[in-house]
Amino acid sequence: METTVTDLVLILASTVRLSVPLIFTALAGLYAERSGVFDIGLEGKMLFSAFAAASMAAVVAQSPTFGPYAAWLGLAAAIATSILLSLLHGYASITQRGNQIISGVAINFIASGLTIQLGNAWFGQGGRTPQLPNSARFTELTLPFADALRPVPIIGPIYANLISGHNILVYIAFLAVPFTWWVLYRTRFGLRLRAVGENPGAVDTAGISVTWLRYRALICGGILGGFAGTYLSIAQSASFIREMSAGKGFIALAALVFAKWRPVPVLFTCLLFGFLDAVAIRLQGTSIPGIGEVPVQFIQALPYVLTVILLAGFIGHATPPKAGGVPYVKER
Amino acid sequence: MHRTIKFLGVAAIALMSAATVASAADKLSVVQVASGALGDGGIFDSGDAGLKKAVTDLGIDYKLIEGQQRSNLLSDFLSEAADSGQVIFVNPGYQFDSFLPDIAGQHADKTFVYTDGVAPGEAPNVVSISYAEHEGSYLAGIMAAMMTTRTDIPGINDKKVLGIVGAFDNPVINNFIAGFKQGAASVDPAMDVQVRYAGSYTDPAKGKELALSLYDAGADIVYQVAATTGDGVILAAKERKAWAIGVDTDKCSQGPEVVLSSMIKDVGRSYYEYVKDYIAGTAPKSGKIEFGLSRGGVGMTYDSACTQKNVPADVIAAMKAAQEKIVSGEIKVTSTK
Numbered sequence: 001m002e003t004t005v006t007d008l009v010l011i012l013a014s015t016v017r018l019s020v021p022l023i024f025t026a027l028a029g030l031y032a033e034r035s036g037v038f039d040i041g042l043e044g045k046m047l048f049s050a051f052a053a054a055s056m057a058a059v060v061a062q063s064p065t066f067g068p069y070a071a072w073l074g075l076a077a078a079i080a081t082s083i084l085l086s087l088l089h090g091y092a093s094i095t096q097r098g099n100q101i102i103s104g105v106a107i108n109f110i111a112s113g114l115t116i117q118l119g120n121a122w123f124g125q126g127g128r129t130p131q132l133p134n135s136a137r138f139t140e141l142t143l144p145f146a147d148a149l150r151p152v153p154i155i156g157p158i159y160a161n162l163i164s165g166h167n168i169l170v171y172i173a174f175l176a177v178p179f180t181w182w183v184l185y186r187t188r189f190g191l192r193l194r195a196v197g198e199n200p201g202a203v204d205t206a207g208i209s210v211t212w213l214r215y216r217a218l219i220c221g222g223i224l225g226g227f228a229g230t231y232l233s234i235a236q237s238a239s240f241i242r243e244m245s246a247g248k249g250f251i252a253l254a255a256l257v258f259a260k261w262r263p264v265p266v267l268f269t270c271l272l273f274g275f276l277d278a279v280a281i282r283l284q285g286t287s288i289p290g291i292g293e294v295p296v297q298f299i300q301a302l303p304y305v306l307t308v309i310l311l312a313g314f315i316g317h318a319t320p321p322k323a324g325g326v327p328y329v330k331e332r
Numbered sequence: 333m334h335r336t337i338k339f340l341g342v343a344a345i346a347l348m349s350a351a352t353v354a355s356a357a358d359k360l361s362v363v364q365v366a367s368g369a370l371g372d373g374g375i376f377d378s379g380d381a382g383l384k385k386a387v388t389d390l391g392i393d394y395k396l397i398e399g400q401q402r403s404n405l406l407s408d409f410l411s412e413a414a415d416s417g418q419v420i421f422v423n424p425g426y427q428f429d430s431f432l433p434d435i436a437g438q439h440a441d442k443t444f445v446y447t448d449g450v451a452p453g454e455a456p457n458v459v460s461i462s463y464a465e466h467e468g469s470y471l472a473g474i475m476a477a478m479m480t481t482r483t484d485i486p487g488i489n490d491k492k493v494l495g496i497v498g499a500f501d502n503p504v505i506n507n508f509i510a511g512f513k514q515g516a517a518s519v520d521p522a523m524d525v526q527v528r529y530a531g532s533y534t535d536p537a538k539g540k541e542l543a544l545s546l547y548d549a550g551a552d553i554v555y556q557v558a559a560t561t562g563d564g565v566i567l568a569a570k571e572r573k574a575w576a577i578g579v580d581t582d583k584c585s586q587g588p589e590v591v592l593s594s595m596i597k598d599v600g601r602s603y604y605e606y607v608k609d610y611i612a613g614t615a616p617k618s619g620k621i622e623f624g625l626s627r628g629g630v631g632m633t634y635d636s637a638c639t640q641k642n643v644p645a646d647v648i649a650a651m652k653a654a655q656e657k658i659v660s661g662e663i664k665v666t667s668t669k
Binding site: 128281 | 371373376527528531535536541570571
């Protein structure tokens with residue numbers, strides 16, 4: 001009983017760690033897409049901000065004045081970078097009314113190439129950034145009483161391993177979900193944001209600038225994208241590595257569709273994806289009675305297979321924001 | 333407009349061929365076609381370092397072409413390399429299997445060096461270099477198995493469990509694993525070596541989770557055979573205050589407090605030696621060369637600060653003794669390639 005609880009807690013803790021970048025990124029996409037701007041460039045924003053965070057942290061890590069704040073400065077650099085890319089996306093697709101998909105794909109290419117190029121020019125390590133000391137990273141926090149409670153049955157391991165023992169960005173990710181819900185459904189900005197994604201003409205008639213509203217939505221998405229990148233490079237890892245986003249931006253996009261563009265379902269979908277990944281990791285090398293050891297390739301494919309099954313079988317009809325993907329033109 | 337473009341194109345081609353002719357006149361020109369890119373802390377970086385050393389020591393001309401994992405373009409990169417260089421290193425060879433024989437046939441005057449395995453077909457101008465990863469990993473296995481029961485060392489538990497994080501379930505990675513298992517079994521046949529695959533060479537987050545799952549399963553030492561995915565293993569070791577073994581290049585700087593030692597696969601050294609022999613006229617231009625423990629193609633980092641500090645002297649002595657026996661042929665390590 002005790003070991004089952006411990007095992008389960010370890011899988012759930014792994015789930016939490018794996019789903020955090022998905023949560024941030026899917027929420028970033030939620031702001032953009034609810035305002036009517038499709039955001040294929042999430043992957044690129046995550047990658048570029050991961051690079052920005054790691055570079056900034058590496059540069060200031062040794063400085064006596066800024067060293068203690070290296071991780072936070074890294075986060076700031078990541079957010080600034082991600083906002084800049086969002087504004088680029090906005091300029092192309094809102095101001096210039098370009099195709100949103102193409103603009104997003106372009107951002108992904110820019111991020112993939114430029115991070116390596118800049119990294120090589122600045123640090124000369126083939127595109128990676130220098131290894132960061134723990135003082136320049138977001139490291140695991142131990143909540144009060146975690147060690148004292150550990151021996152308590154059931155509650156002990158849950159508190160000590162699942163709730164405590166994560167870095168601060170993990171807690172921010174989980175707070176970002178209710179915050180986004182509150183912004184979207186309980187503020188005037190949120191109401192207008194949802195409206196502009198469904199019927200920008202009506203918003204315009206009410207005398208509210210569609211352009212400015214969509215830009216603001218993209219900036220919100222940019223901020224969250226910066227958190228996602230920071231988590232990848234200086235919380236989960238200790239340096240930037242080329243292509244380290246490894247498709248997470250696209251998985252987050254799938255999660256967003258799966259959750260039908262709503263914040264709370266986004267949380268659960270990302271947790272589900274993280275859970276499938278965590279289970280796949282721990283299933284390796286175990287044998288199932290009667291079948292023997294399961295081939296690694298099958299276990300590695302399992303999260304994707306289950307995703308397709310769940311997407312096809314359980315999601316039902318997903319209706320994207322009505323005005324999504326369409327640049328707004330006054331007076332046709 | 334069209335004319336201008338045509339003219340520019342012709343001019344560019346003329347310039348490029350002029351440059352090739354000029355350099356080919358006096359120096360040996362060498363090209364490395366890497367399927368991935370530098371910064372892997374592994375075979376690409378190592379090969380690059382070896383050839384750069386050859387540039388300074390032996391005065392060759394060296395050009396690197398990075399494939400950046402775009403496998404659809406590799407045949408173009410290889411053709412380009414064959415046009416511009418005399419000796420072409422393809423790294424790693426198996427990614428070029430489907431078109432190497434054709435391109436080598438078209439460039440009979442050039443020499444192709446197939447890295448990490450044996451080239452398909454028997455072309456007269458393709459030479460294969462393979463590395464005895466299993467021999468080096470055998471030593472790592474001895475080290476891990478000897479240390480995993482010494483509970484007086486911090487971070488070591490009493491369980492006879494060791495872990496390996498591999499990038500992919502493929503013949504090269506599995507050869508590392510096979511050697512490690514044989515080495516561990518030579519110390520204690522009851523040793524439990526658990527293997528997890530990441531399915532990626534460039535996903536440190538996945539590597540970290542895999543390593544954490546191994547530490548949770550009772551492993552106290554994890555051997556990483558996973559390029560940059562393996563960086564995550566070293567991070568996980570730091571978090572759990574346990575131990576890791578590096579691979580390909582010396583990984584000590586990533587975690588001096590958790591890296592026991594590294595099993596080096598010295599692609600650069602083999603490239604350097606080959607170029608040296610080629611200039612001397614003694615290098616074979618076809619067939620197979622094996623770089624094992626005896627030629628320094630693989631080996632443990634005995635001199636690394638990590639090994640000196642973290643590995644007990646008797647364990648180092650045991651590894652060195654086993655190394656001598658492998659070189660002399662007294663111990664046979666089975667390869668799975």
